Amino acid sequence: QHYYITNNLSMQSANTDKGQRIVENILKNPGNSCCVDCGALDCSWASTTLGCFVCIRCSGIHRNLGVHISRIKSVQLDRWTDSDCLNLERYGNIKVANTYGINKPEIYRHPNKDSSRMLIEHWIRAKYEWKEFHVETVQVPVYLKGVKSGTLLKKGKKRGCWLQRHFMLDRLDNTLSYYDTANSSGQNLLGQINLKNCYVLLTNDKIVEKPNCLHILFTKGNSMRSIYVCANSVREIIEWYYAIRSFQTQLGYARNCVDTAYESYLLKTPAEGKGSWKRRWCILVAGSILYYKNIMDPFPKGEVKISKDDKCEKLHNLPKHVKSGPDYVFTLSTKNRTYYWGVSAEETCAQWIKHIDSVQKDML
Numbered sequence: 387q388h389y390y391i392t393n394n395l396s397m398q399s400a401n402t403d404k405g406q407r408i409v410e411n412i413l414k415n416p417g418n419s420c421c422v423d424c425g426a427l428d429c430s431w432a433s434t435t436l437g438c439f440v441c442i443r444c445s446g447i448h449r450n451l452g453v454h455i456s457r458i459k460s461v462q463l464d465r466w467t468d469s470d471c472l473n474l475e476r477y478g479n480i481k482v483a484n485t486y487g488i489n490k491p492e493i494y495r496h497p498n499k500d501s502s503r504m505l506i507e508h509w510i511r512a513k514y515e516w517k518e519f520h521v522e523t524v525q526v527p528v529y530l531k532g533v534k535s536g537t538l539l540k541k542g543k544k545r546g547c548w549l550q551r552h553f554m555l556d557r558l559d560n561t562l563s564y565y566d567t568a569n570s571s572g573q574n575l576l577g578q579i580n581l582k583n584c585y586v587l588l589t590n591d592k593i594v595e596k597p598n599c600l601h602i603l604f605t606k607g608n609s610m611r612s613i614y615v616c617a618n619s620v621r622e623i624i625e626w627y628y629a630i631r632s633f634q635t636q637l638g639y640a641r642n643c644v645d646t647a648y649e650s651y652l653l654k655t656p657a658e659g660k661g662s663w664k665r666r667w668c669i670l671v672a673g674s675i676l677y678y679k680n681i682m683d684p685f686p687k688g689e690v691k692i693s694k695d696d697k698c699e700k701l702h703n704l705p706k707h708v709k710s711g712p713d714y715v716f717t718l719s720t721k722n723r724t725y726y727w728g729v730s731a732e733e734t735c736a737q738w739i740k741h742i743d744s745v746q747k748d749m750l
Contacts, residue, residue, distance in 0.1 A: 405466030409474060413439060413461060417480035423447075423510055426499040430461050434470045436486075436514065437477030441499070447510045455514055486513040488521050491530050493632050493643075502588045504598065508624035529625040532633030536622070538615040539596070540564065543684045548596070551576065553615070553626075555633050562602070562630060579604045579613075582639055585672055586630045587647045589614070593681060598623040602630075603671065610676055612684050647671035648741040653728035659708035663728055670741055673749070675718075694749040696720045698742045700735060718742065 412418065413429060421429055421441040431445035432438065433456040440448060440458075448456040459470065477485075490496065497505045512518040518527050528534075535554035542549055552565040561578040583605035591597045599616040600623055617623040631643045648670040653663040654677060666677040666687065676686040701715040708715075712728025714735040719725075729735045 405468060405471060406462075408468070408471045409461055409466050412471065412474045412478065415478055417483075418478055420479070421499070422479040422482055423513075424497050424499045424501065424506055431458055432461055432474060433458055434473060436482055437473030437475075438479050438482040439474075443499075444506065444510060447507050448514075451511070451515055485521050486517070487519045489523055490519040491526060493530060493635055494519075494628060503591060504588055504620050504624055507620050511621065527625075529629040530632050532629055532636050534626055534629035536626075538617055538626070541595075541614040541682060543613075546682075548616070551615075555629060557633075560633075560637055581630070581634050581637060581642070583642075584630075584634070584639075585642055585644055585647075586627055587644070587669075587671065588627060590649075593649075595682065600627060603676075609685055610674075610689065612678075612682070612686075614682055642672075644671060648737065650729075650734055650738075652677070652738070653712045655708060655726045655728075658724060659705065659726045662709060663711040668727075670738070670745065673745055675742075690718065690720070690725055692718070692742060692745055693720065694746050696746065698739055698746075700739060701726070 409432065413432075418439050419429060420427060421444055422438040423440055423444040426441035426443070428441045429439040431440050431442060431448075433440065433448055435453070435455065435457045439461070445458050448458050459466070487496075495501075495505065497509050513520075517523055532555060535552070537550055538553050539548040540551040541547075552567060554563055554565075555561075556563045556578070559578070560581055562581060562584065563578045564576055565574045566576050567574050579602065585603040587601040587603065589599040589601050591599075594601075594614065596616040598618070598620055599614055602613050602615065603610055605611070615623075615626075617626065634640065634642050649668060652666055652668045654666045654668075655661055655663055666679065667681045667683075668675055668677045673692050675690040675692070677688055677690075678686050697717075697719040699717060701717050704710060704715060708726055713730050714732050715726060715728045716735050716739055717724055717726055727738065729738070
């Protein structure tokens with residue numbers, strides 16, 4: 387009996403080693419070295435049901451789909467049997483991408499490894515759970531046609547309370563309109579946002595008060611106004627995100643469909659570096675740096691418009707008239723003034739310079 391058990395364990399170990407070698411060889415096939423969903427190079431996980439390789443971040447979302455859609459195993463840590471490898475051998479990342487994502491409209495962003503949680507989760511669910519872009523799906527989802535209405539929570543301008551508002555994309559006057567009740571007959575209209583000068587940004591859940599939140603920036607008078615709205619689910623808020631972008635594209639405002647907006651806290655001095663450093667929430671969007679006293683403020687304290695001739699560089703030594711404070715400082719020298727910005731991390735400093743440089747290159 388002891389011999390039988392030992393021999394049986396040896397056979398299981400041999401089968402496991404065999405399965406491990408098979409899956410590692412499949413991983414070397416063209417297209418399998420990058421995550422099928424976000425393109426990350428770390429493909430240490432695989433879906434045995436779909437037959438594709440994914441990164442550790444996307445693997446967590448796959449797990450939430452349920453094993454009936456995607457059963458996830460670690461390439462190196464889990465045991466692999468011949469049956470586990472069947473779909474990986476049959477399909478692989480290229481075939482899976484061409485099956486589940488081939489009908490993705492151009493307006494829909496293909497997330498990358500740096501994309502927000504909301505974008506990646508929606509992309510994965512849209513592909514495998516809702517099959518919106520499947521090779522056999524011919525009907526384009528309504529929200530990708532720029533049609534959308536529904537109830538969202540909106541952060542109040544004065545008290546900061548979250549209140550239910552009915553939003554709709556109004557094709558009569560090309561606006562995003564919102565009402566104080568579910569009645570959109572026009573009697574309780576609270577506001578209209580002209581989509582010509584409007585930017586819709588996905589927020590970072592680690593920063594804002596609520597998950598599944600959109601930051602809508604638009605011109606009001608001589609300043610930029612911010613409103614924040616949130617939904618009960620990732621699906622609902624991302625559908626709003628793409629519905630607005632799709633409507634703007636149809637109206638000829640595709641330039642407003644910015645993919646990213648770099649944002650973080652920065653330290654800023656008053657004019658020409660004279661005075662104390664003050665902490666400001668800064669957003670780089672639409673060729674400008676908007677700086678706020680607090681995150682989610684309705685109006686910025688100021689705006690710095692960037693031109694292609696402005697000079698942005700890291701400062702190694704502070705001028706005598708600038709007070710010491712932050713560990714790293716970069717300047718943005720415009721035609722009329724030099725702005726001093728401070729951060730505590732060198733990487734953040736480098737990222738701001740990189741993103742400002744990217745904005746300037748787009749202006750050429």
